[in-house]
Amino acid sequence: MITEEDRFRDYLKKKGLKFTPERELILKEVFSCHKHFDVEELFRRLRKKDRAISRATIYRTLPLLIESGLIRDALRCRDRVYYEHVFGHPHHDHLLCIKCGRAIEFRDERIEKLQNEVCKKYGFEPIEHRLGIKGYCRKCQKKS
Ligand SMILES: [Zn+2]
Ligand SMILES: [Zn+2]
Ligand SMILES: [Zn+2]
Incomplete structure (x- = not known):
C-alpha cells in the first residue's frame, strides 16, 4: 500500500525537490490528525515539536502537499482557510x-x-x- 510519505517523496522527486527534515515534520504532523486544520493550528502543533519552525515554512510547504494530491483547501470561513486530507479519504x-x-x-x-x-x-x-x-x-x- 502506498503511504502519504511515498506519495510525497515521489512528488518531490519529480519536481527535483528534497524530502527535507522540515517537510517530513510537516507531513507527519498534518497526517497525525484527521480533522480539518488551518495554518495557525498547525503552527501551534508544530511549535511544540520544533521551536525553530516558522509560519513561512508552513506556507511554503502546504502548496506542495496540495499539488501532490495529499490535502486540499476544503473550507473558507472568516478569512481562514481550512485544509483536510484527500489522500485516503473518500x-x-x-x-x-x-x-x-x-x-x-x-x-x-x-x-x-x-x-x-x-x-x-x-x-x-x-x-x-x-x-x-x-x-x-x-x-x-x-x-x-
Ligand atoms: Zn455552531
Ligand atoms: Zn471534510
Ligand atoms: Zn460532492
Whole structure:
C-alpha cells in the first residue's frame, strides 16, 4: 500500500525537490490528525515539536502537499482557510457553522449525481468540486 510519505517523496522527486527534515515534520504532523486544520493550528502543533519552525515554512510547504494530491483547501470561513486530507479519504462535502466553526461532513449521492448531470448538459468534464454550505449548526441555533 502506498503511504502519504511515498506519495510525497515521489512528488518531490519529480519536481527535483528534497524530502527535507522540515517537510517530513510537516507531513507527519498534518497526517497525525484527521480533522480539518488551518495554518495557525498547525503552527501551534508544530511549535511544540520544533521551536525553530516558522509560519513561512508552513506556507511554503502546504502548496506542495496540495499539488501532490495529499490535502486540499476544503473550507473558507472568516478569512481562514481550512485544509483536510484527500489522500485516503473518500469524497465528501461540508456544512460549515459560521458561529462555532464546526464542519459537518456529508455525502449525498443525489447531489453528486445531479452535479454530474449539470456537467453533462454543458458538455463539461468534471475533475473535482467542493460544495460547502455555510450557516448555523443545531447547537448555535439554540443559543441565539
Ligand atoms: Zn460532492
Ligand atoms: Zn455552531
Ligand atoms: Zn471534510
